[in-house]
Amino acid sequence: MSVQTLPDDASRQFLAPYAELKPALPGADSDWLANLRDDGADAFRQRGFPGSKVEDWRYTSLAPLTKSAFDWREPEATLDAEQLPALVFGREASCRLVLVNGRLSRDLSAVAGLPDGATLMGFAEAADQSPDLLREALGGESVLADQPLAALNTAFMADGFVLHLADGVVLEQPVEILSVGTGGKQPPLYHPRNLIVAGADSRATVIEHHVGLCIGAYFANVVTEIVAGERSIVRHCKVQDESREAFHIAATNVHVGRDAMLDSFVFAVGGHLSRNEIRVKLAAPGAHCRLHGAYLMRGTQHCDNTTIIDHAAPETNSHELYKGVLDDEASGVFQGKIVVRPDSQKIDGHQMNRALLLSDKAQINSKPELMIYADDVKCSHGATAGELDDEALFYLRSRGVPEAQARRLLVEAFLNEAIDGIALAGMRMPLEQAVARWMSGAAR
Amino acid sequence: MTQKMLEIKDLHATVDGKEILKGLNLSIGAGEVHAIMGPNGSGKSTLSYVLAGRDGYEVTGGDVLYDGESLVDLVPEERAAKGLFLAFQYPVEIPGVTNMIFLKNAVNGVRKQRGEPELDAMEFLKFVRVKAKALSMTDDMLKRAVNVGFSGGEKKRNEILQMAVLEPRLAVLDETDSGLDIDALKVVADGVNALRGPERSMLVITHYQRLLDYIVPDHVHILAGGRIVRSGDKGLALELEERGYAEFVDQAAA
Numbered sequence: 203m204s205v206q207t208l209p210d211d212a213s214r215q216f217l218a219p220y221a222e223l224k225p226a227l228p229g230a231d232s233d234w235l236a237n238l239r240d241d242g243a244d245a246f247r248q249r250g251f252p253g254s255k256v257e258d259w260r261y262t263s264l265a266p267l268t269k270s271a272f273d274w275r276e277p278e279a280t281l282d283a284e285q286l287p288a289l290v291f292g293r294e295a296s297c298r299l300v301l302v303n304g305r306l307s308r309d310l311s312a313v314a315g316l317p318d319g320a321t322l323m324g325f326a327e328a329a330d331q332s333p334d335l336l337r338e339a340l341g342g343e344s345v346l347a348d349q350p351l352a353a354l355n356t357a358f359m360a361d362g363f364v365l366h367l368a369d370g371v372v373l374e375q376p377v378e379i380l381s382v383g384t385g386g387k388q389p390p391l392y393h394p395r396n397l398i399v400a401g402a403d404s405r406a407t408v409i410e411h412h413v414g415l416c417i418g419a420y421f422a423n424v425v426t427e428i429v430a431g432e433r434s435i436v437r438h439c440k441v442q443d444e445s446r447e448a449f450h451i452a453a454t455n456v457h458v459g460r461d462a463m464l465d466s467f468v469f470a471v472g473g474h475l476s477r478n479e480i481r482v483k484l485a486a487p488g489a490h491c492r493l494h495g496a497y498l499m500r501g502t503q504h505c506d507n508t509t510i511i512d513h514a515a516p517e518t519n520s521h522e523l524y525k526g527v528l529d530d531e532a533s534g535v536f537q538g539k540i541v542v543r544p545d546s547q548k549i550d551g552h553q554m555n556r557a558l559l560l561s562d563k564a565q566i567n568s569k570p571e572l573m574i575y576a577d578d579v580k581c582s583h584g585a586t587a588g589e590l591d592d593e594a595l596f597y598l599r600s601r602g603v604p605e606a607q608a609r610r611l612l613v614e615a616f617l618n619e620a621i622d623g624i625a626l627a628g629m630r631m632p633l634e635q636a637v638a639r640w641m642s643g644a645a646r
Numbered sequence: 647m648t649q650k651m652l653e654i655k656d657l658h659a660t661v662d663g664k665e666i667l668k669g670l671n672l673s674i675g676a677g678e679v680h681a682i683m684g685p686n687g688s689g690k691s692t693l694s695y696v697l698a699g700r701d702g703y704e705v706t707g708g709d710v711l712y713d714g715e716s717l718v719d720l721v722p723e724e725r726a727a728k729g730l731f732l733a734f735q736y737p738v739e740i741p742g743v744t745n746m747i748f749l750k751n752a753v754n755g756v757r758k759q760r761g762e763p764e765l766d767a768m769e770f771l772k773f774v775r776v777k778a779k780a781l782s783m784t785d786d787m788l789k790r791a792v793n794v795g796f797s798g799g800e801k802k803r804n805e806i807l808q809m810a811v812l813e814p815r816l817a818v819l820d821e822t823d824s825g826l827d828i829d830a831l832k833v834v835a836d837g838v839n840a841l842r843g844p845e846r847s848m849l850v851i852t853h854y855q856r857l858l859d860y861i862v863p864d865h866v867h868i869l870a871g872g873r874i875v876r877s878g879d880k881g882l883a884l885e886l887e888e889r890g891y892a893e894f895v896d897q898a899a900a
């Protein structure tokens with residue numbers, strides 16, 4: 203047993219059903235896909251669940267995961283169409299895929315009004331009908347080498363969404379992916395695999411919305427891969443509102459091409475244990491990314507935001523701002539790595555993480571990490587943690603604003619800077635409402 | 647005997663365990679303007695915070711009656727709803743909250759507590775604009791975050807705008823004149839005077855006679871060592887201007 207990992211039995215337990223499930227997993231006819239799955243299983247077998255000695259996982263323990271008995275069979279779960287409107291986050295999206303426990307529900311999904319050259323389908327559909335779409339973009343080596351949970355996902359990936367945009371295709375409306383966790387007698391486990399391939403000069407906004415329908419546990423082990431072609435603009439807005447007992451471990455891996463732009467926003471309020479890892483490779487000159495995030499946690503929730511930005515080419519920019527609000531005994535983690543490679547000159551990289559602690563027992567671990575090997579580089583980072591400003595609170599109250607409302611105003615004001623960054627106008631309102639709901643303590 | 651609007655009786659108060667107010671007595675009738683002057687550190691701002699109900703300012707003896715009822719156990723927002731207003735000596739900056747949002751929350755917060763309906767957004771905007779204009783404040787200042795990047799004088803004017811919008815019955819102005827240039831002083835004094843009326847009372851804390859030329863007080867008190875050591879009419883302020891506090895400080899220490 204290696205000290206780098208959790209006990210092997212735990213990892214073995216997760217791989218146990220692999221041989222049995224494999225023949226029924228989508229794309230079983232494609233040799234390359236079958237091989238990729240095997241590689242995923244092998245990589246996970248070798249690495250296992252990362253333990254606290256693994257630098258990337260120092261502040262987030264996966265031990266609780268290995269103690270639960272998950273149901274890896276296909277949980278027969280359905281959702282009534284009437285339940286949808288209450289769950290939908292953004293405005294009425296004309297294009298929406300609904301996944302229930304990781305599986306696409308065609309009945310609940312509606313895909314309309316997509317322009318020619320745009321394809322939106324389930325991962326399983328794509329694996330069976332047009333595997334070539336997947337082949338060019340599905341992450342291989344790096345996923346398997348560095349991301350054990352993504353490797354596990356690679357072995358078992360059964361469904362998810364695939365958005366493919368041909369060169370020059372512009373989506374005027376956002377596409378919404380609603381991923382619903384229903385829970386079950388035994389906590390379900392699923393491995394959604396999502397893919398966004400944006401051709402040259404294309405534009406898309408994708409809302410990836412994870413929501414829990416139950417109060418029970420389940421484990422969503424998500425991988426989303428984004429390839430942003432030359433001069434494309436991809437906006438990825440992720441909302442993590444899983445059940446309060448859920449495990450949500452997600453990796454979003456992005457490849458940003460020449461003069462292309464990734465605009466990422468992550469909003470997290472749910473989950474018992476959640477991690478959102480974003481890896482961005484700014485692969486060619488002019489590539490650009492903006493990572494914004496806001497998280498609100500209470501009770502004993504734990505939320506980990508880990509980002510790794512690789513300035514792999516000269517003249518690439520990154521801008522990062524995360525804001526967290528932590529109450530009760532909640533804990534937050536922010537790890538932000540910025541790598542500037544030796545030949546990457548003329549780099550701009552800025553990173554900031556701010557946390558607001560609403561209770562004495564709430565805590566945040568912030569770890570910025572700059573690895574700069576070039577000299578013509580402008581990089582900055584910062585982290586702050588503080589309490590609600592007593593003076594501001596008193597000032598508001600002395601003007602007649604009741605305490606709860608005054609606190610809400612101050613928390614909203616704190617988050618505004620991060621939320622303001624969202625280019626997607628239609629998202630502002632629902633996000634502000636979600637913040638207000640969180641402040642009033644109402645469980646949805 | 648007619649009931650006073652504000653009656654402070656033998657008030658003792660501590661800050662962080664240290665006694666600052668040591669038996670302070672003061673009564674203010676409806677429609678009256680009282681001025682408090684006193685050396686630095688004598689407890690003027692402490693009195694204003696105790697009146698407004700700030701956490702950490704503990705009343706350890708005596709009482710504060712407002713319309714005959716004790717204020718001591720009320721939280722700050724309840725006092726505001728009853729018509730009490732404090733213009734801060736050091737107005738607070740609130741990044742991320744615009745002046746307009748702040749004012750709206752304040753007015754609706756007060757109205758809600760009083761069981762009155764909330765104001766219509768458009769009407770409110772118009773109402774605030776008129777008040778702001780009277781204080782030579784621009785629309786831009788309404789859109790900016792509360793006091794953030796405001797000059798010292800602008801912050802003070804902002805306090806008076808809040809007062810004008812909230813229309814309190816008892817306003818405590820803590821050194822609202824400090825940091826104001828002569829023109830701004832007039833604008834602010836006009837703003838204060840515009841609110842004067844038979845039902846509205848004011849407690850004006852200042853170091854300078856000059857403000858009292860514009861806001862003419864009915865009574866002037868000297869606060870030293872946590873007590874009112876002398877009271878008089880507006881002539882007392884002039885007397886102070888000439889002679890300083892020396893004899894009163896001695897008196898307080900005695």
Ligand SMILES: Nc1ncnc2c1ncn2[C@@H]1O[C@H](COP(=O)(O)OP(=O)(O)OP(=O)(O)O)[C@@H](O)[C@H]1O
Pocket residue numbers: 661662664666684685686687688689690691692693735
């Ligand atoms: N948190 C605190 N802990 C201890 N002493 C305090 C605290 N806050 C205020 N004081 C003290 O209380 C006394 C009164 O302060 P206060 O601010 O009321 O004075 P003031 O009369 O308003 O003075 P100024 O004219 O300078 O504004 C001062 O000696 C001050 O140092």
Ligand SMILES: [Mg+2]
Pocket residue numbers: 690691692735820
């Ligand atoms: Mg003072």
